[in-house]
Amino acid sequence: MSLSFLRLSIVFTSLVTAYPAVNVVQRWSPSSGPESISPSKTPAIWSQTSLVFPPDLESLESLYSVPSYQTIPPATASSSYVAYATSTASIPIVPATDLHADADPSTAQRNISNAYQPNSSNFVTNPTYATFSNFDFQSIALAVHQEYIELDLFNYGLAHFSDADFDQAGINAENRELIRFMAQQEIGHAYVLSNMLGPAAPKMCSYRYPFHDVRSFIDFCQVLTRWGESGVYGFLQLLDNRAVAQILLQSITVEARQLYTFRQFEGLFPMPEWFETGLPQTWTWTLLHNWIVSCPPENQPLAWEIYPRLVVDNQPNAIIAGILAGGPAISHNVSAFSYPGRVTCFSWDPVGLIEGPYHQQTVTYTAGVPRFAAFVSQYNVTYSPLYDVDLERRTAKAKQPDGHVFGLGSDLLLNGTQFVVLTDTCTNYTPANLSLINTHIVAGPAIFQAG
Ligand SMILES: *[C@@H]1O[C@H](CO)[C@@H](O)[C@H](O)[C@H]1NC(C)=O
Ligand SMILES: *[C@@H]1O[C@H](CO)[C@@H](O)[C@H](O)[C@H]1NC(C)=O
Ligand SMILES: *[C@@H]1O[C@H](CO)[C@@H](O)[C@H](O)[C@H]1NC(C)=O
Ligand SMILES: *[C@@H]1O[C@H](CO)[C@@H](O)[C@H](O)[C@H]1NC(C)=O
Ligand SMILES: *[C@@H]1O[C@H](CO)[C@@H](O)[C@H](O)[C@H]1NC(C)=O
Ligand SMILES: *[C@@H]1O[C@H](CO)[C@@H](O)[C@H](O)[C@H]1NC(C)=O
Numbered sequence: 001m002s003l004s005f006l007r008l009s010i011v012f013t014s015l016v017t018a019y020p021a022v023n024v025v026q027r028w029s030p031s032s033g034p035e036s037i038s039p040s041k042t043p044a045i046w047s048q049t050s051l052v053f054p055p056d057l058e059s060l061e062s063l064y065s066v067p068s069y070q071t072i073p074p075a076t077a078s079s080s081y082v083a084y085a086t087s088t089a090s091i092p093i094v095p096a097t098d099l100h101a102d103a104d105p106s107t108a109q110r111n112i113s114n115a116y117q118p119n120s121s122n123f124v125t126n127p128t129y130a131t132f133s134n135f136d137f138q139s140i141a142l143a144v145h146q147e148y149i150e151l152d153l154f155n156y157g158l159a160h161f162s163d164a165d166f167d168q169a170g171i172n173a174e175n176r177e178l179i180r181f182m183a184q185q186e187i188g189h190a191y192v193l194s195n196m197l198g199p200a201a202p203k204m205c206s207y208r209y210p211f212h213d214v215r216s217f218i219d220f221c222q223v224l225t226r227w228g229e230s231g232v233y234g235f236l237q238l239l240d241n242r243a244v245a246q247i248l249l250q251s252i253t254v255e256a257r258q259l260y261t262f263r264q265f266e267g268l269f270p271m272p273e274w275f276e277t278g279l280p281q282t283w284t285w286t287l288l289h290n291w292i293v294s295c296p297p298e299n300q301p302l303a304w305e306i307y308p309r310l311v312v313d314n315q316p317n318a319i320i321a322g323i324l325a326g327g328p329a330i331s332h333n334v335s336a337f338s339y340p341g342r343v344t345c346f347s348w349d350p351v352g353l354i355e356g357p358y359h360q361q362t363v364t365y366t367a368g369v370p371r372f373a374a375f376v377s378q379y380n381v382t383y384s385p386l387y388d389v390d391l392e393r394r395t396a397k398a399k400q401p402d403g404h405v406f407g408l409g410s411d412l413l414l415n416g417t418q419f420v421v422l423t424d425t426c427t428n429y430t431p432a433n434l435s436l437i438n439t440h441i442v443a444g445p446a447i448f449q450a451g
Helices: 057-063 134-160 163-168 173-200 214-233 242-266 281-291 318-325 431-440
Strands: 292-294 310-312 343-348 372-377 380-385 387-390 395-399 417-423 441-449
Touching: 134 173, 134 214, 134 242, 134 281, 163 173, 163 214, 173 242, 214 242, 214 281, 214 318, 214 417, 214 441, 242 318, 281 292, 281 441, 310 417, 310 441, 343 417, 343 441, 372 395, 380 395, 417 431, 431 441
Parallel strands: none
Antiparallel strands: 310 343, 343 395, 372 380, 372 417, 387 395, 417 441
C-alpha cells in the first residue's frame, strides 16, 4: 500500500488514551418483555467443550489430510460453451464518454481481440486517497466518528468487566483476545480514514453506553457494528473518489466480520439475511450521535442531519433469545424473535430538540404527522400503516409486515438487526435512491431487532 495517503502523521496516543468515564444514559433499551421470545428452548448453561491437549497430531493428520489441489484435473470445456469473443464479434466498442444511465450495457467497452482485457471507465492509473469533495469529506468524517466509538467501546468493555464476568457470560480468554484485536483493527481504520481527511479529520470524542453487564455489552456491540456496516454501504457507491471507497470497503468488510462475531458471542444466528442493508449518512448519525457525549472543540461539526429520536417500546429481546439458545456458539438455530403481524409500539421525540456533540437541532421536512412505519431490511423498504396514532403523546402502533426478499420460499424480509423509520408517505425506494426517503421521515431510524 502506497504511503502517499498516509501523509498525515497521526499521534497514536490520542487514539489509545484512557477510556473516559461513562454515564449510563439509557434511551435505547435492548430489553422488553419475554413475550416475543420463542419458548421452545430451555435455558442452557454455556459450557466449554473440553479439549484434549496436546492433541494427537499424527492421528489428526491422517483423519484430515490436506487435499492436493494440484492433482485435480483441469476442467475441459464442454461443447455447449460459446466463446465470448465469437458471440460478440459484431458489437462495436462504446467509448466510456458515451456511457450514461440509458446506455445498453451489453455494448459497453467490448473488444474482440484476443489481447483485450475489459477496462472500467472509472479506472484511475495514479489514484489519490484523499477526499476531494465535500460529500466525500463528510461521509468519511462520519465513518471516522464510527470507528472511534468502536475503538473506545471494545476497549471499554474489556476494561470495565472482569475476566470472571466475561467467563460467566461464556466469553472466555481467547474470545476476549478477539475483542481486543477488533479494537486494534479500529485503530487501523481510524488512522487510514483520518489520513484521507488530512488535518481537519475529527478527533476522538467521549462516549456513554447503555449496557450494565457483559451480555448487554456484547448486544450493544452487535447493534452498533450493524449500523456501522450498513451506514457505509449506503454511500459507498456515491463517493466521488472511488479510490477512497476502495479503502473504506476494505475496512468495512472487517467490520462486517466483527458484527458477525458479536452475534455469535450473543448466541444468535450469525447472518439471517440474504442482503445487508445500506443506510443514508443521516440515519447513521441519528443512531450514533446519541452515544457521543462531547467532542474536542477543534472538531468541525458534521454536516449530517439528525431526525427526531424514535424508540421501539417493545423491542424484541436479543439477549434473552441468545441465552435461551445456549449462549455463545458458531451458530444456534435461533428463529426470529419477532414475527409478521406482531404489534410494534413506537414513541418519538418532538422535532427541534438540540442533540449530539455538535448541538444540532433535529429536523423533519414533514408536517410531523407519521402515517407509516417503514421497515428497512435486506434491500427492501416495507411499509406498515400506523394506527392508534397519538400526536400529543407521540405514540403509534404498526403490525410487523410480512414478506420475503423474492417472494414465498425466499428469505423472510425481517430477520436479524434491522431499521425502522416513521414516514408520511409510502413511496417506493430501491437501495441506490433510499436517501430520497429522508424528506419524508417524521422520526427515526430506530434499530428493530427482528432476529
Ligand atoms: C482492442 O484491444 C486491443 C488490446 O488492448 C487493442 O490493441 C485494440 O486497439 C482494441 N481495439 C479497439 C477497436 O479499440
Ligand atoms: C486497459 O487498461 C490498460 C492499463 O491502463 C491499458 O494498457 C489498455 O490499453 C487498456 N485497454 C483498452 C482496451 O482500453
Ligand atoms: C433449524 O431451523 C430450520 C428452519 O429454520 C429447520 O428446518 C431445521 O430442522 C432446524 N435444525 C435444527 C437442528 O434445529
Ligand atoms: C430467521 O433466520 C433464521 C436463520 O436463517 C431462521 O432459522 C429462522 O427461521 C428465521 N425466522 C423466520 C421467522 O423466518
Ligand atoms: C422486496 O424486493 C424484491 C426485489 O425488488 C421484490 O421482489 C419483493 O416483492 C420485495 N418485497 C416486499 C415485501 O416489498
Ligand atoms: C427509486 O428507484 C426506483 C427504481 O429503482 C423507482 O421505481 C422509484 O420510483 C424511485 N423512487 C423515487 C422516490 O424516485
